[in-house]
Amino acid sequence: xxxxxxxxxxxxxxxxxxxxxxxxxxxxxxxxxxxxxxxxxxxxxxxxxxxxxxxxxxxxxxxxxxxxxxxxxxxxxxxxxxxxxxxxxxxxxxxxxxxxxxxxxxxxxxxxxxxxxxxxxxxxxxxxxxxxxxxxxxxxxxxxxxxxxxxxxxxxxxxxxxxxxxxxxxxxxxxxxxxxxxxxxxxxxxxxxxxxxxxxxxxxxxxxxxxxxxxxxxxxxxxxxxxxxxxxxxxxxxxxxxxxxxxxxxxxxxxxxxxxxxxxxxxxxxxxxxxxxxxxxxxxxxxxxxxxxxxxxxxxxxxxxxxxxxxxxxxxxxxxxxxxxxxxxxxxxxxxxxxxxxxxxxxxxxxxxxxxxxxxxxxxxxxxxxxxxxxxxxxxxxxxxxxxxxxxxxxxxxxxxxxxxxxxxxxxxxxxxxxxxxxxxxxxxxxxxxxxxxxxxxxxxxxxxxxxxxxxxxxxxxxxxxxxxxxxxxxxxxxxxxxxxxxxxxxxxxxxxxxxxxxxxxxxxxxxxxxxxxxxxxxxxxxxxxxxxxxxxxxxxxxxxxxxxxxxxxxxxxxxxxxxxxxxxxxxxxxxxxxxxxxxxxxxxxxxxxxxxxxxxxxxxxxxxxxxxxxxxxxxxxxxxxxxxxxxxxxxxxxxxxxxxxxxxxxxxxxxxxxxxxxxxxxxxxxxxxxxxxxxxxxxxxxxxxxxxxxxxxxxxxxxxxxxxxxxxxxxxxxxxxxxx
Amino acid sequence: xxxxxxxxxxxxxxxxxxxxxxxxxxxxxxxxxxxxxxxxxxxxxxxxxxxxxxxxxxxxxxxxxxxxxxxxxxxxxxxxxxxxxxxxxxxxxxxxxxxxxxxxxxxxxxxxxxxxxxxxxxxxxxxxxxxxxxxxxxxxxxxxxxxxx
Numbered sequence: 001x002x003x004x005x006x007x008x009x010x011x012x013x014x015x016x017x018x019x020x021x022x023x024x025x026x027x028x029x030x031x032x033x034x035x036x037x038x039x040x041x042x043x044x045x046x047x048x049x050x051x052x053x054x055x056x057x058x059x060x061x062x063x064x065x066x067x068x069x070x071x072x073x074x075x076x077x078x079x080x081x082x083x084x085x086x087x088x089x090x091x092x093x094x095x096x097x098x099x100x101x102x103x104x105x106x107x108x109x110x111x112x113x114x115x116x117x118x119x120x121x122x123x124x125x126x127x128x129x130x131x132x133x134x135x136x137x138x139x140x141x142x143x144x145x146x147x148x149x150x151x152x153x154x155x156x157x158x159x160x161x162x163x164x165x166x167x168x169x170x171x172x173x174x175x176x177x178x179x180x181x182x183x184x185x186x187x188x189x190x191x192x193x194x195x196x197x198x199x200x201x202x203x204x205x206x207x208x209x210x211x212x213x214x215x216x217x218x219x220x221x222x223x224x225x226x227x228x229x230x231x232x233x234x235x236x237x238x239x240x241x242x243x244x245x246x247x248x249x250x251x252x253x254x255x256x257x258x259x260x261x262x263x264x265x266x267x268x269x270x271x272x273x274x275x276x277x278x279x280x281x282x283x284x285x286x287x288x289x290x291x292x293x294x295x296x297x298x299x300x301x302x303x304x305x306x307x308x309x310x311x312x313x314x315x316x317x318x319x320x321x322x323x324x325x326x327x328x329x330x331x332x333x334x335x336x337x338x339x340x341x342x343x344x345x346x347x348x349x350x351x352x353x354x355x356x357x358x359x360x361x362x363x364x365x366x367x368x369x370x371x372x373x374x375x376x377x378x379x380x381x382x383x384x385x386x387x388x389x390x391x392x393x394x395x396x397x398x399x400x401x402x403x404x405x406x407x408x409x410x411x412x413x414x415x416x417x418x419x420x421x422x423x424x425x426x427x428x429x430x431x432x433x434x435x436x437x438x439x440x441x442x443x444x445x446x447x448x449x450x451x452x453x454x455x456x457x458x459x460x461x462x463x464x465x466x467x468x469x470x471x472x473x474x475x476x477x478x479x480x481x482x483x484x485x486x487x488x489x490x491x492x493x494x495x496x497x498x499x500x501x502x503x504x505x506x507x508x509x510x511x512x513x514x515x516x517x518x519x520x521x522x523x524x525x526x527x528x529x530x531x532x533x534x535x536x537x538x539x540x541x542x543x544x545x546x547x548x549x550x551x552x553x554x555x556x557x558x559x560x561x562x563x564x565x566x567x568x569x570x571x572x573x574x575x576x577x578x579x580x581x582x583x584x585x586x587x588x589x590x591x592x593x594x595x596x597x598x599x600x601x602x603x604x605x606x607x608x609x610x611x612x613x614x615x616x617x618x619x620x621x622x623x624x625x626x627x628x629x630x631x632x633x634x635x636x637x638x639x640x641x642x643x644x645x646x647x648x649x650x651x652x653x654x655x656x657x658x659x660x661x662x663x664x665x666x667x668x669x670x671x672x673x674x675x676x677x678x679x680x681x682x683x684x685x686x687x688x689x690x691x692x693x694x695x696x697x698x699x700x701x702x703x704x705x706x707x708x709x710x711x712x713x714x715x716x717x718x719x720x721x722x723x724x725x
Numbered sequence: 726x727x728x729x730x731x732x733x734x735x736x737x738x739x740x741x742x743x744x745x746x747x748x749x750x751x752x753x754x755x756x757x758x759x760x761x762x763x764x765x766x767x768x769x770x771x772x773x774x775x776x777x778x779x780x781x782x783x784x785x786x787x788x789x790x791x792x793x794x795x796x797x798x799x800x801x802x803x804x805x806x807x808x809x810x811x812x813x814x815x816x817x818x819x820x821x822x823x824x825x826x827x828x829x830x831x832x833x834x835x836x837x838x839x840x841x842x843x844x845x846x847x848x849x850x851x852x853x854x855x856x857x858x859x860x861x862x863x864x865x866x867x868x869x870x871x872x873x874x
Contacts, residue, residue, distance in 0.1 A: 067822050068820070068821030068822030068823065068858045069821070070821070201815075201818045202818055202820075204820075204823070205814070205815050205818055205819075205820055205823075206807075206815055207823075208820040208823030208826050208827075209807065209811045209814045209815060209819075209820065209826060209827075209830060210758065210798065210799070210801075210802055210807070210811065211756070211757070211758015211759070211797065211798035211799045211827050212758070213823055214757075215760075215824060217757070217760070217761065218757035220755070220757075226752075251741065270748065270752040270753070271748065271752065272744050272745065272748035272752065273741075276741075343857060344822070344824075344857055345760070345762050345768065345770055345822065345824040345825045345855070345856070345857050345858075346760070346762070346822075346824045347761070347762075392822070392823070393822060394760070394822050394823075394824030395822045395824060395857050395858060396822075397857070424761075426764065427762065427763045427764055427765075626818065630818070630821060630860070630863065633859060633860075633861075633862045633863075634821060634858045634859030634860065635859070636859065637856070637857075637858075637859025637861060638857065638858075638859055641857075659763055659764075659765050659767065660762075660763050660765070660767040660768055660855060661765060661767055665855045665857060666859070666861075667852075667853050667854075667855065667861075668848060668849060668852050668853075668854075668861040668864060668865060669848075669849030669850070669853075671859075671861035671862060671865070673862070674862055
């Protein structure tokens with residue numbers, strides 16, 4: 001019954017010295033030479049993206065990780081579209097990260113985050129499919145000794161009409177694999193797509209309904225032991241001591257091990273035995289200044305930043321401070337957004353086996369190459385002797401872009417050479433060692449003239465930088481450009497309002513709590529701050545929130561189009577049902593334009609029922625509208641769970657919330673009806689996994705103000721005794 | 726030794742009787758479709774049927790399940806033929822990451838066994854599993870489809 005993954009003993013074709021994110025991605029397609037490269041089952045690779053089996057099964061290689069967002073299916077659709085194969089014969093596989101390194105990164109970037117899966121790889125995967133099609137048709141034509149131009153192809157069958165001959169892809173794949181790859185690879189006009197652009201079902205559903213789907217948690221290897229781990233709960237402090245005499249004789253316990261400088265693990269025959277022993281293990285930790293940090297001290301520090309002289313400027317036009325000084329009416333508000341944990345359903349885990357000659361890892365990761373880089377470092381072995389086998393992720397949301405759990409698994413396995421060890425974090429460990437949504441406060445000051453026009457805005461952010469903690473090399477003279485997601489002057493996270501005098505700046509304050517990329521990242525708080533404040537300004541100007549926005553969106557027609565789409569569908573400007581109130585919001589994020597509108601009712605002043613959400617997305621091209629609708633609906637669950645319930649608080653330097661009892665997540669009874677509108681306008685490629693999460697909270701908050709006259713400016717709403725009905 | 730009947734098969738398992746049923750199902754019986762999510766009966770990823778009742782197995786000592794009829798997700802389909810609920814899940818393309826879905830399907834299967842045509846309110850009152858991907862809209866549609874299949 002147990003799934004036993006095959007250990008990959010395949011030797012690499014070439015070697016490379018480094019792995020990870022530092023290597024530049026070549027956008028040319030480095031096709032293989034005349035020797036046929038074969039998949040593990042012996043089937044020929046037509047090229048790196050396409051393997052065709054003799055029975056016509058098409059195996060499409062996918063570099064990005066599937067974690068529920070549907071990228072596996074969407075990327076396969078793009079390859080299959082250009083390949084002209086039979087979709088019912090498509091299956092997928094992940095090439096391992098070390099194979100990618102060995103083959104000079106032929107599959108490009110493995111990193112799966114920032115809603116990038118499709119939008120930054122659509123071109124080379126489509127070219128992979130198109131090149132394979134050209135080679136397959138050429139192989140058939142050469143076999144028949146007829147011109148390629150006389151051959152047609154449909155659903156994996158090549159036809160030469162004049163001689164009434166046909167050949168399936170499976171029958172010519174061997175010959176095609178020997179053909180020189182084409183240099184000129186034209187792509188289809190998306191208007192002619194028949195597989196891409198269609199609301200096809202996911203390729204990975206059945207096994208998820210029967211229990212067969214393999215997640216990292218489910219790996220079982222011969223002779224495998226299981227590990228439970230405790231890392232120092234106060235970030236920055238270290239393991240001081242532990243007394244293993246108390247647990248060594250407990251049933252099943254094999255080892256008690258120090259892991260790095262900060263953690264201790266118990267390794268046992270089963271994970272439950274390891275966990276019970278770990279809970280019984282006396283452990284002491286070092287202490288330091290971080291022990292004195294609490295949510296209160298962090299909040300006070302951020303508050304100072306709201307008026308600090310030093311700040312990094314992210315977006316500037318005219319003279320905002322002067323415009324505010326001269327304003328007919330000045331509006332000011334202070335907002336605060338908390339730390340939050342990703343809390344994917346599957347706690348972090350990884351399985352590793354180490355010998356002096358080989359280190360292999362099985363895990364769910366959003367970045368196979370980063371996991372490999374971490375395994376190299378922890379194992380002390382070269383890339384020719386390491387590999388990572390990717391499994392389905394039980395949720396990622398950004399958390400599995402960090403590979404700390406992989407490092408721990410390898411460090412444990414290295415202490416027990418030859419024995420596979422599965423490390424599983426308890427939910428509590430997962431909550432205490434997240435890479436948290438950064439904490440941020442904001443002070444917004446707006447200037448209105450006599451007619452209620454918005455003449456100036458100073459938007460001061462004060463809080464944590466993700467890049468400073470995760471990729472400090474990407475800071476720009478100290479500034480974290482990511483902090484300004486949704487607020488930037490141009491680009492994929494561009495601000496969508498034309499305000500003549502504008503200053504958006506960031507006073508960086510980096511507490512010791514580790515921040516990370518959390519689905520939506522900085523657009524979440526930035527859109528709440530901006531879109532709630534736009535309603536505050538509209539109120540002060542005596543204008544309707546939609547009309548007020550439109551007055552400063554003349555230069556942003558795509559933003560305006562999605563805003564208008566949700567306004568129309570929610571019925572803005574027409575009477576709502578009795579007791580129902582509306583709010584809306586818009587933003588450009590991850591290169592997509594999105595807007596959301598909410599209808600809510602409020603009982604007893606603090607019980608919010610979200611009846612209906614309308615969301616519009618313009619992703620440029622929609623590769624699978626059905627899966628986009630699901631991402632959008634899911635993003636409202638993630639975003640509204642965060643708005644209503646989720647806060648990580650800090651006491652004595654460590655996280656307080658340890659499980660779902662204190663870190664709640666929405667249930668089906670709280671789920672609003674989400675009506676998703678996908679309006680691809682063409683000409684660009686935007687992401688869909690994250691953008692709409694940003695409009696969830698402000699649309700509901702603006703509706704709550706409409707219902708009650710109360711403006712909530714700190715989150716989550718549970719701190720105001722507000723809950724979902 | 727604890728005597729368990731899982732999906733119709735008898736197991737005699739040498740395990741500490743306080744071990745949660747979830748971990749015995751996963752580690753001793755080797756059935757990994759039942760998932761660990763929270764360990765405190767909050768999320769429902771570990772839901773199995775015990776004598777037909779949807780039960781969060783992470784918080785039940787294995788000794789309490791001895792002698793009872795335990796069904797896991799692997800025991801639903803009959804010789805590979807999916808149940809109505811599983812079919813509805815496939816037809817509605819419900820799962821995203823899928824990690825919670827086995828528990829969700831077990832909870833829904835128990836609901837439909839007891840209440841063949843549940844209303845939206847019945848669903849709201851009964852199905853309290855957490856899904857972080859947020860598949861609830863498809864879950865609800867699939868429940869009604871399964872009820873009407």
